[in-house]
Structure formats: structure tokens, C-alpha cells
Amino acid sequence: xxxxxxxxxxxxxxxxxxxxxxxxxxxxxxxxxxxxxxxxxxxxxxxxxxxxxxxxxxxxxxxxxxxxxxxxxxxxxxxxxxxxxxxxxxxxxxxxxxxxxxxxxxxxxxxxxxxxxxxxxxxxxxxxxxxxxxxxxxxxxxxxxxxxxxxxxxxxxxxxxxxxxxxxxxxxxxxxxxxxxxxxxxxxxxxxxxxxxxxxxxxxxxxxxxxxxxxxxxxxxxxxxxxxxxxxxxxxxxxxxxxxxxxxxxxxxxxxxxxxxxxxxxxxxxxxxxxxxxxxxxxxxxxxxxxxxxxxxxxxxxxxxxxxxxxxxxxxxxxxxxxxxxxxxxxxxxxxxx
Numbered sequence: 402x403x404x405x406x407x408x409x410x411x412x413x414x415x416x417x418x419x420x421x422x423x424x425x426x427x428x429x430x431x432x433x434x435x436x437x438x439x440x441x442x443x444x445x446x447x448x449x450x451x452x453x454x455x456x457x458x459x460x461x462x463x464x465x466x467x468x469x470x471x472x473x474x475x476x477x478x479x480x481x482x483x484x485x486x487x488x489x490x491x492x493x494x495x496x497x498x499x500x501x502x503x504x505x506x507x508x509x510x511x512x513x514x515x516x517x518x519x520x521x522x523x524x525x526x527x528x529x530x531x532x533x534x535x536x537x538x539x540x541x542x543x544x545x546x547x548x549x550x551x552x553x554x555x556x557x558x559x560x561x562x563x564x565x566x567x568x569x570x571x572x573x574x575x576x577x578x579x580x581x582x583x584x585x586x587x588x589x590x591x592x593x594x595x596x597x598x599x600x601x602x603x604x605x606x607x608x609x610x611x612x613x614x615x616x617x618x619x620x621x622x623x624x625x626x627x628x629x630x631x632x633x634x635x636x637x638x639x640x641x642x643x644x645x646x647x648x649x650x651x652x653x654x655x656x657x658x659x660x661x662x663x664x665x666x667x668x669x670x671x672x673x674x675x676x677x678x679x680x681x682x683x684x685x686x687x688x689x690x691x692x693x694x695x696x697x698x699x700x701x702x703x704x705x706x707x708x709x710x711x712x713x714x715x716x717x718x719x720x721x722x723x724x725x726x727x728x729x730x731x732x733x734x735x736x737x738x739x
Contacts, residue, residue: 403596404532406467406714410597410636410659410680414712418705420737421468421536422730424720425460429727432459443488447473450517454524461529463727464734468534468597468714469525471590473518475540475601478582479549481515483508492553499552501560505578515586519593526594537595539587541602541641542579542620549575558607565616572616580620584627591632599638599661600624603719606643606663613647618654625656638682642719649674664718668707680712685733687717693729701736 403411406419427433433456437446446452456472476494480486482505485497498507526535548554550561565572587598605617625637640661641651652660652675662671662683675681685704689697704715715737721730 402531404467404530404534406534407596407636409712409714410534410638412658412678412680412712414710417738418708418713418715419467419534420715420734421466421470421534422460422717422721423470425464425466425470426456426472427721428723429721429725429730430459430463431727432463443474444486447477448514448517450520450524453517453521454528457521457525458528461533464730466533468536469529470536470599471518471522471525471538471595473521473538475538475545475603476548477514477518478539478545478579478586481510481512481586482578482582483510484549494548494553496548496552500546500550500575501552501564505575512582512585515589518586519589522590522593522595535594535596536599537587537590537597538599538601539583539624541600541605541617541624541639542576542583543608543616544602544604545579545583546572546575546616547604549579558604562607562612565612569615576616576620580623584624587624587628588631591628591635595635597636597638598628599640600657602639602641602644604643605641606645610647613644614650617641617644617647618651621651621655621657629656636680640682649676652676652679659712659714661716662718666718668704672707672711678711680714681708682714682716684716684718687719687722687725690717690729690733691722691725693726693732697729697732698736701733705737 405415409415409419440446440452453472457469461469476486488494547558547561600621628637636658638659639655639657642663644651659680659682664684664686
């Protein structure tokens with residue numbers, strides 16, 4: 402029988418909301434820090450299937466989350482497409498050469514880079530119980546493109562937005578290529594054992610409405626339709642961070658099974674404006690978990706109350722911070738599970 406998370410994503414509300422947290426496998430856990438010190442850099446860990454599976458399972462062991470999210474990164478897709486990728490301490494990811502400097506067809510694809518990720522999924526699935534849902538993921542084309550174009554993250558994604566305005570045909574080709582590779586990548590994760598997948602569009606909130614329609618809704622609809630064609634029983638979670646008032650259109654038009662909400666959204670507004678019965682995921686502020694205190698359980702209660710009549714996966718509005726105390730996560734879980 403499917404676990405409570407998978408049941409919820411398929412539209413079946415649970416009495417106690419299932420819980421997983423974005424970035425739940427990571428730096429706030431002492432066991433992760435110990436393993437990383439032992440093994441080396443972040444990218445080396447991602448491509449070490451045994452280590453990555455161990456990291457994926459660590460938060461399940463410690464907290465009993467209802468979902469195990471694959472330990473990987475959204476930039477594995479451009480890396481497999483042939484763009485150089487490195488993670489520099491204190492600076493984040495760097496991709497080279499950028500798509501401002503060269504053309505996409507100058508890259509030499511190395512799709513074998515997906516193989517260790519698939520193996521991580523297989524090894525993780527073998528280590529967790531049937532009641533824990535194995536979650537795969539990919540970055541959405543807009544967000545991945547922002548890194549490929551600029552070579553790094555930025556506050557407003559200005560270089561990529563400018564390219565999309567100045568040369569929409571070229572940018573369309575970039576997004577189409579990312580979408581096609583992402584479809585292959587997600588299908589491979591599902592074949593390896595992922596039971597649901599999430600599309601991360603972390604920079605969706607910087608786009609104007611027409612641009613959001615073209616660069617967020619359309620490519621996510623393309624990916625979702627392809628997954629539904631090949632794996633009709635696998636739920637797709639869409640997470641367009643910062644979508645705000647554009648979220649209902651995203652929910653209606655992309656075909657995703659569930660939508661993730663960032664912390665800026667009023668959960669009561671979301672409940673009133675999203676399609677009736679659609680599963681939602683979210684949306685506690687990660688900084689409140691880091692801060693702790695009396696506000697934490699109160700905010701958990703507010704979110705649970707807002708979604709008491711629809712399928713709801715409890716999660717954060719984005720990734721858990723590296724300085725979050727373990728006991729604050731335990732407080733969160735106690736508030737959700739009673």
C-alpha cells in the first residue's frame with residue numbers, strides 16, 4: 402500500500418499531513434557534515450551513488466519523514482548537456498562557458514552523468530520502507546536556463562531576462578533543449594524507483610506575467626505532459642517559487658498533480674484560489690524553523706488549519722537553512738503530528 406505522502410499527492414487527504422522538507426538532506430545535519438568532511442566536495446558527493454544514497458536516507462533515519470528527496474542538484478542537467486560545472490566554497494555554483502559567451506550546440510553532451518544519479522535512486526529505494534515515498538526532481542527550464550546563461554545565480558536574473566526579451570527565438574531553443582533533457586532525466590529517475598517527482602522553478606518569481614506564461618507555464622506543461630504519457634501514475638509536484646497571484650494559472654495550465662507554495666503566500670488565499678481538491682505542499686518559512694520559539698508551532702497550526710479540507714503535504718516554503726537547530730525540526734514535527 403502506498404505511503405501517506407504518495408496517497409496525498411494522488412489526491413487522498415490524510416488525517417495527519419505527511420511531511421518532508423526541501424533540502425532535508427544537508428548541512429544542518431551533523432551526520433551529513435561528517436560524511437562530507439570524509440568524502441570531499443559537493444559535486445563529488447552527488448556523483449558518488451553510495452554516499453548520495455546514505456545522505457538521502459540520513460534525515461529519514463533521524464526524523465522519520467514521509468518522503469526521501471534525492472540528494473542531487475538541479476545543475477546536473479546542464480552538466481550532462483556538456484556545460485562545465487563546479488561548486489566553489491562560499492560562492493555557489495559556477496557554469497562555464499556561459500550561453501552569453503557561446504552557443505548551446507558547442508557543448509558536447511555527456512548523458513552518462515545521469516547514471517550515478519539513477520543508481521542513487523535505486524540504492525535509496527532499497528534502504529527505505531514502502532511507506533516512505535522516494536522523490537526525484539529536476540530544475541524547471543527557466544531556472545536552469547538562468548544559470549546556463551549567466552554562469553551563476555543572481556538576485557534578479559537580469560542577464561537571462563534581457564536575453565529572453567532581446568532574442569526570444571534563441572531563448573526558446575535553450576528552454577526547449579533543457580525541457581527535452583529534463584524529460585529523459587526524470588523518466589530515468591522514475592524507472593530507477595522514484596515514485597513522485599518535483600519540478601523546482603526557484604526563480605519563477607522574477608518574471609512579468611506574459612513572460613511567466615511563456616517561460617514557466619509552457620515548459621513545465623511540456624515536461625508534465627511527457628511524464629504523464631510515459632508514467633501516468635507518477636505524481637508531478639510543481640514548485641514555482643514567487644509565483645504569487647500567478648500560481649492558480651500555473652496550477653490549472655501545467656497539468657501538475659500538486660503545487661508547492663513558498664512562504665510568501667497566505668495559505669488561506671491559496672486554499673481559496675487554487676483548484677478545488679488539488680494537493681498542495683508547504684509553506685512554513687525556513688527562517689522561522691531556524692528561529693524557533695513559540696511562533697513556530699503556532700504558524701504550523703495556521704497552515705494546517707488553512708488546508709484542513711484538501712490534500713496537504715507539510716513542507717517549507719523553500720530549503721531548510723544550514724544553521725537550523727535539530728530540536729527546532731523536532732518541534733515542527735511534533736506540531737504537525739501531534
